[in-house]
Amino acid sequence: MEIDKEVVKTMLATAGNAGIDFCLNAAPASSISRHLYQHLTHLLVNEPEAAIMSGRNRDEVNQDTWPIIAEEFLSRGVANVVITLGAKGAFYANARGRGHCPAFDVKVEDTTGAGDTFTGAYASDYLRQKAGGTWDIKSAVIRANKAAAITIQSVGAQHGIPWSDEIDNFDAPEKSLAGLGSET
Numbered sequence: 001m002e003i004d005k006e007v008v009k010t011m012l013a014t015a016g017n018a019g020i021d022f023c024l025n026a027a028p029a030s031s032i033s034r035h036l037y038q039h040l041t042h043l044l045v046n047e048p049e050a051a052i053m054s055g056r057n058r059d060e061v062n063q064d065t066w067p068i069i070a071e072e073f074l075s076r077g078v079a080n081v082v083i084t085l086g087a088k089g090a091f092y093a094n095a096r097g098r099g100h101c102p103a104f105d106v107k108v109e110d111t112t113g114a115g116d117t118f119t120g121a122y123a124s125d126y127l128r129q130k131a132g133g134t135w136d137i138k139s140a141v142i143r144a145n146k147a148a149a150i151t152i153q154s155v156g157a158q159h160g161i162p163w164s165d166e167i168d169n170f171d172a173p174e175k176s177l178a179g180l181g182s183e184t
Contacts, residue, residue: 001026008032012039023126025119029053038077042126044119046084063177066091067098080137082144084118086111088177092141101141102174104149113157114148121147121167146170 001008001024008024009032015022016039023042029049037043045053047061054061054069061069061083070081070093080094089103122144129135146167154160162170 001028001030005030005032009036012036015039021126021130023119023123025115026053027115031055034076037073040078042080042082042123043073043078044082044084044122046086046115050083063088066100067093070098082122082137082141084115086114087175089145089175090118090141092137094137097138099138100177101138101145102176103145104170104172105175106149106153106172108152110155110157110160111152113160114151116157117151117161118144118148120161124164143167 012022012024012032013036014020016036021041022039023044024040025044026049027046029045029052031053048058050056050069051058051061054072056065056069066083066085070083070091073081074093074095081092083091085091085103087103089101091100092098122140125140125143126135129140147162149172150162150166150170151157151160
């Protein structure tokens, strides 16, 4: 969403009409026409972006409303919705299920690039799974959470992006939601 909004709209419509999968990481968020959601295979937003795109105030996006917001996006035609939650992990939903994947308990050095790394790991796992004839959104979100957890342990965006084998070998405990604030 860092490019001209008309270009984004054209890309969405063109891909949708051609049957091409489309992953929109709505950062920075701005509203899009309701009819364009039907062209989204994947919508990835953080909590503030979910608020903007769903027409809510930021304080209305919380653990109680994640499922409601995700369902609203699904009802608009999005196939897969992921709300990234920073230290709280991510909430996912599609027609087959929904749930919360906790973040991993790591020492945070720098969060720069964590969202981009999450999106890249999620998208690449989708393509890997699709090539194998499967799709499990939960496993893609867990993998993306691992990639983001690796990234935030280093200073600098590009330096911290992990290789696939680093994600495969990542081992850290999950965080619980208890005691975490609402900030992402």
